[in-house]
Amino acid sequence: GNSVTQMEGPVTLSEEAFLTINCTYTATGYPSLFWYVQYPGEGLQLLLKATKADDKGSNKGFEATYRKETTSFHLEKGSVQVSDSAVYFCALSDRGSGGGADGLTFGKGTHLIIQP
């Protein structure tokens, strides 16, 4: 079956530090990959996505590259801000054997804390 593994938190960094949150996946088909973010008191929001190998998703200074050879989709940001403090979820959506979607498979989430 499908699964997503991401680094456990909390991850605590100082403002302007470089961020990497690792994400690896297992999928039976050819998945699309997503990073969702959950800010305190808010719902899940899409941060970025990539739908095929070597695609790079980017948004708000965050980037992630779909690496099929290493089955990875690591999230990076060059200089984090206090406002980036949130829980980050890596997820995949597989086309499934029937060609339709089988829902998103999420990792457990990484709680990121940025200190001023």
Next chain:
Amino acid sequence: DAGVTQSPTHLIKTRGQQVTLRCSPISGHKSVSWYQQVLGQGPQFIFQYYEKEERGRGNFPDRFSARQFPNYSSELNVNALLLGDSALYLCASSTGGTAWETQYFGPGTRLLVL
């Protein structure tokens, strides 16, 4: 434009009871999915509906059921509630429900089973 809306926001039930949660998708979206998020975990897929047909089902018992109406809104029903059903229930909508589309999430319904 309004986002995905869910009702109620909070709910308290006792073991053995039944509960119905409601979701209205973004206007123009024909697919609705339901997820369960237990505290400290990522959401887990329960159901996906597209054009009123069930398209996908996650690994949940038959106590969980859902349906989608002609206006694309959806209900999730859970029978014979257990303590372990306490969670945040999320609804997400997308245009066609395909694997590469973005799913837009509602704020969730927090269910507490006592």
